[in-house]
Amino acid sequence: MPLEDSGSTKADWPFSRVALGALLVIVAAAAIYPIWAVKYPPLLDYPNHIASSYVLAHLHDTSLPFHAWYGADWGLYPYLTLDAVLQVMQWAVPIELAGRIYMSLAAIGLPLAMWFFLRQANRGQGAMALWALVGAHNIFFLLAFMNYYVSLSFCFLGLGLWLKWVEQPRALRWFLAMLAFTTVYFSHLVCFGFTGLAVTAYCVFSRRSVRQVLFTWAMFVPGAFCYFYSARVVEKQASVIVFLEFSEKLDNLRGIMHEYSTRLDFITLAGLGIYFVAAWYRNPEFKLNWRWIGVGAVLFAAYWATPWAYGDGSDLDVRVLPILFGIILAFARVGRRGWWLAPIALILFIARVGNITENFRAAQPELEGLAGSFPVTPMNARVLPIIQADPESEPLRHPFAHFWAYGVIRRHWFSPYLFTFAGVMPLQVKQPSYTLDGFWDLDYKETPDWKAIQEDYDYVWCYNAPQYHEGLDRIGQVAYASGKLRMYRLNALGEADPSGVR
Numbered sequence: 001m002p003l004e005d006s007g008s009t010k011a012d013w014p015f016s017r018v019a020l021g022a023l024l025v026i027v028a029a030a031a032i033y034p035i036w037a038v039k040y041p042p043l044l045d046y047p048n049h050i051a052s053s054y055v056l057a058h059l060h061d062t063s064l065p066f067h068a069w070y071g072a073d074w075g076l077y078p079y080l081t082l083d084a085v086l087q088v089m090q091w092a093v094p095i096e097l098a099g100r101i102y103m104s105l106a107a108i109g110l111p112l113a114m115w116f117f118l119r120q121a122n123r124g125q126g127a128m129a130l131w132a133l134v135g136a137h138n139i140f141f142l143l144a145f146m147n148y149y150v151s152l153s154f155c156f157l158g159l160g161l162w163l164k165w166v167e168q169p170r171a172l173r174w175f176l177a178m179l180a181f182t183t184v185y186f187s188h189l190v191c192f193g194f195t196g197l198a199v200t201a202y203c204v205f206s207r208r209s210v211r212q213v214l215f216t217w218a219m220f221v222p223g224a225f226c227y228f229y230s231a232r233v234v235e236k237q238a239s240v241i242v243f244l245e246f247s248e249k250l251d252n253l254r255g256i257m258h259e260y261s262t263r264l265d266f267i268t269l270a271g272l273g274i275y276f277v278a279a280w281y282r283n284p285e286f287k288l289n290w291r292w293i294g295v296g297a298v299l300f301a302a303y304w305a306t307p308w309a310y311g312d313g314s315d316l317d318v319r320v321l322p323i324l325f326g327i328i329l330a331f332a333r334v335g336r337r338g339w340w341l342a343p344i345a346l347i348l349f350i351a352r353v354g355n356i357t358e359n360f361r362a363a364q365p366e367l368e369g370l371a372g373s374f375p376v377t378p379m380n381a382r383v384l385p386i387i388q389a390d391p392e393s394e395p396l397r398h399p400f401a402h403f404w405a406y407g408v409i410r411r412h413w414f415s416p417y418l419f420t421f422a423g424v425m426p427l428q429v430k431q432p433s434y435t436l437d438g439f440w441d442l443d444y445k446e447t448p449d450w451k452a453i454q455e456d457y458d459y460v461w462c463y464n465a466p467q468y469h470e471g472l473d474r475i476g477q478v479a480y481a482s483g484k485l486r487m488y489r490l491n492a493l494g495e496a497d498p499s500g501v502r
Contacts, residue, residue: 027111027133027346027349028108030349030350030353031107031108031111031133031136031137031353032103032104032107032108033353033357034137034353034356034357034360035100035103035104035107036100036104037357037360037361038357038360038361038363038364039364039367039368040363040364040367040368040371040399040403040406041100041103041144041360042359042360042363042364042367042399043103043141043142043143043144043399044142044143044144044145044395044396044398044399044401044402045143045144045145045146045401045402045419046099046103046144046146046402047402047403047404047405047406048402048405048417048418048419049082049099049144049146049419050086050095050096050098050099050405050409051095051405051406051408051409051418052083052405052418052419052420052425052427053082053083053086053087053090053095053098053099054090054095054408054409055070055408055418055427056072056083056087056426056427057086057087057090057095059071059072064412065380065412065414066412068431069414069429069430069431070418070420070427070428070429070430070431071427071428071429071430072426072427072428073422073426073428074426075230075423075426076226076227076229076230077186077226077230077423077424077425077426078147078185078186078187078188078189078192078226078227078424079147079186079187079188079189079424079425080186080425080426081147081150081151081183081186081187082102082146082147082150082187083425083426083427084186085102086098086099086102089101089102095409096409102146102150103141103144103146106141106146106149106150106153107136107137107141108136109150109153110132110135110136110149110152110153110156111129111132111133111135111136112132112153113152113153113154113155113156113157113160114129114132114135114156114326114329115129115132116156116157116160117156117157117159117160117163117326117330118132118326118329118330119160120159120160120163120164120167121159121160121163121289121292121330122289122292122329122330122332122333124333125333125334125338126338127334127338127339127341127342127345128329128333128334128338129329130342130345130346130349131272131275131329131345132326132329133345133346133349134257134268134272134345134348134349134352135257135322135325135326136349137259137352137353137356138152138255138256138257138258138259138321138322138325139255139258139259139318139396140152140319140322142258142259142260142356142396143395143396145315147187147188148187148188148190148191148319150187151184151187151188151191151192152191152322152323152326154180154181154183154184154187154191155184155191155194155195155323156326157180158177158180158181158183158184158195158219159195159198159199161173161176161177161180162177162180162181162199162216162219164177165177166208166212169212169215174215174219177219178218178219178222181195181196181219181220181223182222182223182226184223185220185222185223185224185226185227186223186226189227190313190316190319191319191323192220192223194299194302194319194320194323195323196217196220197298197299197302198295198298198299198323198327199216200213200216200217201294201295201298201299202291202292202294202295203216204294205290205291205294205295206291230423240309240310240311241307241309241310242307242308242309242310242314243307243308244308244317248308249303249304249317252308252317252318253303253321255318255321256269256321256322256324256325257269257325258396259352259355259356259396260355260356260359260396261355264351264352264355267348267351268348268352271344271345271348272328274344275341275344275345276331276332278337278341279332279334279337279338279341280332280334283334283335283337284335285333285334285335285336285337286332286333286334286335286337287332287333288331288332289330289331289332289333292327292330292331293331295327296324296327296328296331299320299323299324299327300324302320303317303318303320303321303324304317306320312421363399366399366400366483367399367400367403369482369483369485370400370403370404370463370482370483370485371403371406372480372482373404373407373461373480373482373485373487374406374407374410374411375411376479376480376487377407377411377413377458377459377479377487377489378411379411379412380411380412380413380414381407381411381413381414381458381459382413382414382415382433382456382457382458382459383404383407383413383414383415383457383458383459383460383461384415384416384433384434384435384436384453384456384457384459384460384461385404385415385417385439385460385461385463386436386439386444386460386461386462386463386465386468387400387401387404387439387442387461387462387463387464387465388438388442388443388444388463388464388465388467389401389442389443389464390464398442400463400464400484400485401442402417404461405418407461414431414433416429416431416433416435417435417439417440433456433457434449434452434453434455434456434457436448444465444467444468448468448471450471450472450474450475451493453475453490454475454476454490454491454492454493455493457490458489458490459476459479459487459488459489459490460472460476460487460488460490461485461487462485462486462487462488463484463485463486464484464485469486472486472488475488475490475491476488476489476490476491477489477491
């Protein structure tokens with residue numbers, strides 16, 4: 001059964017193959033440029049992800065200490081894609097290079113997957129697909145929520161393959177769509193759920209037959225089976241649900257186009273609006289695609305209905321916004337006028353890449369200073385990070401939060417704060433050690449047990465937490481300082497410190 005409003009089958013691109021190839025090379029280079037332009041990509045979770053994968057890859061290396069501190073519990077969990085790919089890549093390249101390559105592939109893969117989806121959902125509208133470049137460096141890229149970020153690529157790949165199957169049902173097409181949706185599950189559970197919601201909504205608005213609906217849902221059965229057999233993440237979470245106030249929800253809608261500059265975010269959204277208005281005005285080729293408008297409405301409603309946090313997971317509602325952005329690009333066909341308006345998308349893409357690169361470079365002096373703490377310790381040191389963020393500062397401004405994890409890679413530190421969530425990720429910590437509750441929120445209100453810290457660790461990596469300097473001065477000495485960082489070498493229990501405290 002052909003798709004309604006399938007549109008022209010003319011080529012999406014009014015260029016020669018040489019010109020098209022040159023354009024693709026240029027935009028791909030621009031998409032990955034920020035990742036390679038600096039020594040330390042200042043992406044929130046990035047150091048922790050690559051350090052966790054590094055430890056996983058070296059658990060059986062008896063020359064390293066990781067086997068004494070950590071273990072692996074592999075299962076059919078969501079969020080395995082990152083670790084599985086990085087395990088393979090480390091056979092060929094060092095982990096820090098592997099991490100950059102992975103992020104680069106993801107930054108290119110997302111707009112390519114969105115383009116593939118739009119070729120099926122909004123045929124003949126190659127100019128509209130250029131807006132996928134604008135959405136490539138979304139908030140999940142900047143926060144280095146690497147599992148969710150890559151899941152978006154598989155989401156749009158799966159949607160495109162599914163649409164091809166809907167148009168011409170074939171066993172191979174069904175299998176490929178099922179495989180893509182299963183990979184979404186192994187990349188991120190929340191994206192898996194939103195993807196299922198999107199295809200179900202499309203089935204309703206396009207009045208698919210019961211048979212097609214059942215075959216569509218069957219594509220999600222392998223992922224659902226893996227979840228109920230092995231993961232059961234929700235059951236393992238504390239049943240704490242957090243809903244934001246209306247004003248906060250409204251403000252978080254910025255997440256659809258959120259990066260470092262609020263002004264540029266609003267300019268980008270205004271540019272998208274101007275694009276649609278200019279494409280509609282007195283354009284006989286302009287036509288709305290009501291089916292995808294209906295899907296967009298369902299996803300928008302899901303944003304408002306989804307809690308901000310459940311258990312250990314946060315930003316749950318915002319995660320639907322990049323998917324909604326891709327669906328918005330299928331709302332209308334603009335015809336040949338789209339190419340006259342294409343410079344709007346390209347200019348905004350370049351502006352956003354430039355802004356991101358500028359912010360990446362601005363973060364380097366501080367990060368270089370923090371990196372000076374690594375060679376201060378001997379190999380195999382036990383290090384406790386204590387990291388306080390400034391009140392009201394945005395998480396994407398916290399590249400220091402997991403920066404200590406480079407010490408795990410370069411000096412084989414033990415830290416209790418690698419990503420070791422049971423039933424979610426394979427790496428598990430088996431070394432019992434004292435921790436502070438404030439780490440994951442970067443906000444400390446507790447009084448530490450200094451004796452327990454002294455007993456379980458060799459060093460404390462203390463960033464922007466002056467309220468603890470007095471206590472740390474009693475159990476150790478500053479071995480390194482840079483900006484807001486103080487690196488303390490702790491006295492062994494029973495060893496006298498300069499003040500005479502034991």
